[in-house]
Amino acid sequence: MIEIRWHSRAGQGAVTGAKGLGDVVARTGKEVQAFAIYGSAKRGAAMRAYNRIDDKPIITHEKFMRPDYVLVIDPALAFTDKITENDKETTKYIITTHLSKDELIAQIPELQDKKDRVFVVDAIQISLDTIGRSMPNTPTLGALMKVSGMYDLDFFLDSMKRVLAKFPQKIIDANMEAMTRAYNEVN
């Protein structure tokens, strides 16, 4: 089972991102679970979303998770939330930041022994440039494809077009560009 934990603020699209990822993965014949913990939190409150992916039906409903991937889609949460909570020796981190990887790690003691498993991408700036507003969820998925090697970029973009089908073409195109840029820029 692959487990993914999103650290986000309410309104940044982590739930949509998690469900979108689930949608894409389910169409490749796998079983998925996407959920979030937010209660009555208002826009801007720190929240978490989760994905599980497996070959067989997923019957656990515990919130507890030892994630394979941690996606931090709000820059400040890398400093204020417990992003390394319940992690494993193989957990990979994809963190949205305008800082370089070395600058970021220098400021977060918990990440210092995980250097080779930390990846950075400026999903906020990418979404501002492409989508026109701060919406770091889809670019982060682009970065996840690169880091995890889950699917190749073209297949993933194609699948995401179906997930985003209810939006106007302009927004779909902008999201495609955002994901492509994040895929290429994550390091």
Add this chain to the structure above:
Amino acid sequence: MAEKVELNEIEVWDGNYAVSQALRQAQIDVVAAYPITPSTPIVENYGSYVANGLVDGEFVMVESEHAAMSACVGAAAAGGRVATATSSQGFMLMIEVLYQASGMRVPLVLTVVNRAVASPLNVQGDHGDMYAGRDSGWVQIDAFNAQEAYDLTLCAFKIGEDMRVRLPVMVHQDGFLTSHTAQNVRPLQDEEAYKFVGDYKPYEEMLDFTKAVTYGAQTEENWHFEHKAKQHKALFDSAKVIDEVFAEFKKLTGREYKRVESYMMEDAEVAIVALGSSVETVRYAAEQLREEGIKAGVVAPRCFRPFPFDEIKEALANVKSVAVLDRSAPMGAMGALFNEVSSALYTLENRPFVTNYIYGLGGRDFSIEQAKTILKEQKANADADDITTNIQQFIGVRGPKLGFFETKRS
């Protein structure tokens, strides 16, 4: 005629979305709802289907959940297929009218997202609202995941509207853990789903002006008791129809439902009895413990009302120790499920040890590790041939271990 919707063989839906699709496919005449919190996205989604021309029936927006259920009772008595959705505080406000619905024997469907009841205010999942409905005279069916919430909503119409039942039916699912968790769901196409549910058959409908009928008459000491006795019998007798509908659903989809679900019980020495999404989490724990040599199993009442007394007894006839899990604050008593399961087991020749665990209140996480701890405590009971813990324990609550009643059986 409403437009049809082409669905994928596999959709990724959460429980709310799955149920709203089932409601759309059932071609309901009237949905009356108060579509804000504490109601659910079920009616919010349904409202969008109405707005987009995917539904022919009426959507009545009312001023409260009490009014929502009242309008549903009226519409059902008038002679239409009726449904609504609620949760938590909204459920509590509906309660008075829930009894009216069952007393008038109107078959309507209420989809309930189980959530905690204030105070303190909490929007997360527990079974406080479901338990508050258990004497209301409704059929109560429990879904453990989004697929089941979809399937059982379709079944609910067929059960309640059967001429041998004519009772309202609730379909429960866990707040957030099912309602907001997207998973693979394999839906039926619109035509197939509607064909399974079938056309609504009116009975003693108020809109038939050639034959005047009265709903909600007053009966004092002279007839009230007889009326309630008949209603109680009708609810018990619905079990047969529920079995038939489940059998028909299996023929159509291959998905099998039973009024009591049993997992790995053939050779089980210890077992957990639970409701809701935890049933699946516990199955996972039991599978892992079997690898460690503990013969663990899981029993789950799919049907909370009518309570499957005999089936529970049969499922647990050969185990040594049973943990019954209640996700509702018992408030000065043992948990309700514990009491009901214990009463069923009391008539067994070899009565197993039964203890009660209160867990997961207000959405508190219930982990695989906790489920394993509970099963290991049952194993310890079985090995010691006595109850080794307090009869009632709280699991997952902060602070020192909380338990009540050291009464031993021997």
